[in-house]
Amino acid sequence: MIFSSKIERCELSPMRKYAPFADAAKARGMHIYPLNIGQPDIATPSVFFEAVRNFSAPVLEYAPSGGVAEYLDAVCAYYNRLGHTDLTDANILASNGGSEALWMTMSTILDDGDEILVPEPYYPNYSTFITLAGGKVRPIPTTPEEGYHYADREKIEPLINEHTRAIMFTNPGNPTGNVLTRAEMKMLAGLAHDHGLFLISDEVYREFSYDGEQMASMLEFPEAAENVIVIDSVSKRFSACGARIGAVISRNKEFLSEAMKVCQGRLCCPTLDQVGAAALYNEGPEYFAAVKEEYRRRRDTAYEMLMQIPGVVCRKPEGAFYLMAKLPVDSTDKFQMWLLEEFSASGDTVMITPGEGFYTTPGKGIDEARLAYVIEHDDLVRAMRVLAEGIEAYNNR
Amino acid sequence: MIFSSKIERCELSPMRKYAPFADAAKARGMHIYPLNIGQPDIATPSVFFEAVRNFSAPVLEYAPSGGVAEYLDAVCAYYNRLGHTDLTDANILASNGGSEALWMTMSTILDDGDEILVPEPYYPNYSTFITLAGGKVRPIPTTPEEGYHYADREKIEPLINEHTRAIMFTNPGNPTGNVLTRAEMKMLAGLAHDHGLFLISDEVYREFSYDGEQMASMLEFPEAAENVIVIDSVSKRFSACGARIGAVISRNKEFLSEAMKVCQGRLCCPTLDQVGAAALYNEGPEYFAAVKEEYRRRRDTAYEMLMQIPGVVCRKPEGAFYLMAKLPVDSTDKFQMWLLEEFSASGDTVMITPGEGFYTTPGKGIDEARLAYVIEHDDLVRAMRVLAEGIEAYNNR
Numbered sequence: 001m002i003f004s005s006k007i008e009r010c011e012l013s014p015m016r017k018y019a020p021f022a023d024a025a026k027a028r029g030m031h032i033y034p035l036n037i038g039q040p041d042i043a044t045p046s047v048f049f050e051a052v053r054n055f056s057a058p059v060l061e062y063a064p065s066g067g068v069a070e071y072l073d074a075v076c077a078y079y080n081r082l083g084h085t086d087l088t089d090a091n092i093l094a095s096n097g098g099s100e101a102l103w104m105t106m107s108t109i110l111d112d113g114d115e116i117l118v119p120e121p122y123y124p125n126y127s128t129f130i131t132l133a134g135g136k137v138r139p140i141p142t143t144p145e146e147g148y149h150y151a152d153r154e155k156i157e158p159l160i161n162e163h164t165r166a167i168m169f170t171n172p173g174n175p176t177g178n179v180l181t182r183a184e185m186k187m188l189a190g191l192a193h194d195h196g197l198f199l200i201s202d203e204v205y206r207e208f209s210y211d212g213e214q215m216a217s218m219l220e221f222p223e224a225a226e227n228v229i230v231i232d233s234v235s236k237r238f239s240a241c242g243a244r245i246g247a248v249i250s251r252n253k254e255f256l257s258e259a260m261k262v263c264q265g266r267l268c269c270p271t272l273d274q275v276g277a278a279a280l281y282n283e284g285p286e287y288f289a290a291v292k293e294e295y296r297r298r299r300d301t302a303y304e305m306l307m308q309i310p311g312v313v314c315r316k317p318e319g320a321f322y323l324m325a326k327l328p329v330d331s332t333d334k335f336q337m338w339l340l341e342e343f344s345a346s347g348d349t350v351m352i353t354p355g356e357g358f359y360t361t362p363g364k365g366i367d368e369a370r371l372a373y374v375i376e377h378d379d380l381v382r383a384m385r386v387l388a389e390g391i392e393a394y395n396n397r
Numbered sequence: 398m399i400f401s402s403k404i405e406r407c408e409l410s411p412m413r414k415y416a417p418f419a420d421a422a423k424a425r426g427m428h429i430y431p432l433n434i435g436q437p438d439i440a441t442p443s444v445f446f447e448a449v450r451n452f453s454a455p456v457l458e459y460a461p462s463g464g465v466a467e468y469l470d471a472v473c474a475y476y477n478r479l480g481h482t483d484l485t486d487a488n489i490l491a492s493n494g495g496s497e498a499l500w501m502t503m504s505t506i507l508d509d510g511d512e513i514l515v516p517e518p519y520y521p522n523y524s525t526f527i528t529l530a531g532g533k534v535r536p537i538p539t540t541p542e543e544g545y546h547y548a549d550r551e552k553i554e555p556l557i558n559e560h561t562r563a564i565m566f567t568n569p570g571n572p573t574g575n576v577l578t579r580a581e582m583k584m585l586a587g588l589a590h591d592h593g594l595f596l597i598s599d600e601v602y603r604e605f606s607y608d609g610e611q612m613a614s615m616l617e618f619p620e621a622a623e624n625v626i627v628i629d630s631v632s633k634r635f636s637a638c639g640a641r642i643g644a645v646i647s648r649n650k651e652f653l654s655e656a657m658k659v660c661q662g663r664l665c666c667p668t669l670d671q672v673g674a675a676a677l678y679n680e681g682p683e684y685f686a687a688v689k690e691e692y693r694r695r696r697d698t699a700y701e702m703l704m705q706i707p708g709v710v711c712r713k714p715e716g717a718f719y720l721m722a723k724l725p726v727d728s729t730d731k732f733q734m735w736l737l738e739e740f741s742a743s744g745d746t747v748m749i750t751p752g753e754g755f756y757t758t759p760g761k762g763i764d765e766a767r768l769a770y771v772i773e774h775d776d777l778v779r780a781m782r783v784l785a786e787g788i789e790a791y792n793n794r
Contacts, residue, residue: 060446239456265407267494
């Protein structure tokens with residue numbers, strides 16, 4: 001049987017290889033601190049479950065392809081409160097999480113051989129959706145020493161060619177935790193406008209920005225009104241990853257009309273989850289303030305403890321709930337296997353995400369890793385101690 | 398801005414054009430009987446809502462990419478009860494409805510220029526997913542006079558060429574209501590096996606088969622074990638379209654492994670809806686018997702009343718909840734517009750689905766229409782009377 005050459009270029013999750021070794025470690029009685037997962041531990045606001053429980057229609061019907069009115073209204077009101085007062089429900093398409101928002105966008109803009117510029121390291125599933133649509137990632141290179149900084153016109157402009165269709169990034173960043181400044185965002189808006197490129201801004205971590213820069217959106221720049229496509233989701237914002245409710249937001253009417261073909265093709269997003277997601281948007285500033293404060297505290301702890309490990313290279317990340325760092329080991333992949341198979345800190349060990357999976361460029365990321373701080377503060381402190389002990393023991397083995 | 402040539406080859410739903418005219422008719426006080434929709438009116442079993450209400454985890458987490466164990470177990474047990482006792486959870490991938498099951502399958506098997514054989518008329522979204530993956534529909538032609546019969550080896554085999562990757566059909570059929578005989582299914586299995594083609598069998602209407610032929614699955618034919626991919630969903634089976642929970646079922650391990658890349662790319666299907674869907678599979682034979690009896694009664698009524706209209710061509714459909722027929726009008730599109738704009742049967746009118754949208758071949762389906770019998774029996778009787786009156790008045794206008 002013949003398979004698509006596109007699916008053959010995609011890869012299964014690189015994290016799968018560690019699962020049997022993690023299971024074996026647990027079976028030996030080891031406790032594993034998971035610094036490798038992007039699943040928030042903060043409780044989903046109860047309004048979600050209440051709205052779902054109160055749903056009383058006898059038939060669970062298809063939702064409209066573009067989204068349930070109640071959900072679109074809620075997302076629209078949220079963006080209006082952010083200052084984008086011209087946006088209406090017609091600028092928003094509901095999606096099955098940020099994931100489908102990406103898939104829809106790629107399907108709408110890419111042909112075989114097209115390229116998308118993506119700062120490296122990047123969220124690995126970008127590559128899956130780009131590849132499935134026939135395109136390929138052209139990485140914007142960065143270094144851990146420069147804090148994975150990518151937003152330089154001089155760095156990006158030479159990479160643009162006749163195949164380039166878009167620039168895509170996560171802001172605040174996954175895996176780096178980088179947050180763009182207003183000046184950098186304005187530069188990107190101008191660049192996209194000047195070259196007629198889509199600017200795909202994945203803003204699912206928008207609220208989680210810890211150092212002064214107010215939370216922002218690429219929707220703020222009128223010069224790029226036709227270029228900007230925002231990817232959004234309730235997954236991280238409201239700790240509701242399992243709801244699978246996201247959105248595509250744009251002012252480009254032609255894009256929205258083309259993307260609507262995909263929406264109609266897959267009929268709709270889940271009705272109940274959209275009703276629940278609409279309720280989530282009633283959460284006020286105090287909800288966000290509390291969650292942000294919790295993540296900020298963890299970010300500070302994780303970063304400070306990481307920097308006490310000799311040889312680590314990391315610039316303090318300003319947002320999301322990740323740190324990306326160069327670790328003083330030969331290979332974070334080998335190190336992770338060793339942590340699971342041979343190491344024990346009084347019965348504890350730790351999982352990280354080795355860096356290679358975040359890169360397209362061969363050989364990059366080998367001594368880097370992503371750490372996610374979505375476990376409770378006390379556990380995080382212990383996890384960082386175990387990591388420090390592990391690095392020392394690994395290099396002295 | 399440049400869009401994908403693939404999305405440009407897709408079309409917005411042909412039904413959209415009637416919506417403003419339907420709204421205008423309603424605003425004039427007209428009552429519209431909807432014979433155009435595929436949304437079942439039967440109540441969703443309450444076990445779905447109970448399971449969702451009883452969900453008590455504080456964080457709505459990501460589900461596993463392949464599906465929640467509880468849901469996979471339930472689907473597997475259902476297939477085991479159908480007699481496919483070798484199937485395990487590993488043969489099943491959860492999907493966002495049958496729609497995503499189709500999208501996943503197309504993404505996994507198609508490259509640009511590949512072809513899929515599909516009997517015409519067909520469910521229009523097949524074309525969307527095939528086109529988005531770079532492929533194209535090669536129609537297997539049928540006629541209303543022959544009851545849209547397509548399962549002839551002599552008819553299909555000459556259409557196979559070096560670009561053909563699969564044969565895809567809905568059984569029981571949408572829009573035709575056709576149900577394949579065991580002999581026809583066996584022929585298709587042999588054909589797919591002989592030519593090394595995938596056999597994509599969309600069996601979302603499996604339970605709705607009214608005339609003797611027991612409900613069946615392409616999974617029954619061991620000679621096509623590596624070829625068969627079954628598309629499934631709770632949408633029609635349990636009147637739970639808004640749950641968006643479906644599945645891909647196959648014995649082809651390589652296919653499942655490649656499709657898992659898509660599953661991991663989009664992370665997962667909604668957690669709560671999978672929990673609800675798992676509960677639906679506890680419904681016993683009495684549930685299916687009652688629903689089937691209700692649909693059978695409506696099928697009989699709709700068919701008998703349709704055949705009383707002079708000039709209609711329709712062979713009695715054996716399954717699903719649709720009839721496809723040739724109507725004695727010049728154009729079902731023009732007729733539909735006239736029904737909305739000019740006709741009134743004591744304040745009532747009716748909507749049908751004009752046939753052209755179910756065909757790829759230009760000029761086909763112009764005087765055909767699909768009728769869905771998912772409204773209550775009394776309403777159906779009135780709707781069929783309004784339709785008959787409408788046809789007479791249209792031709793005498």
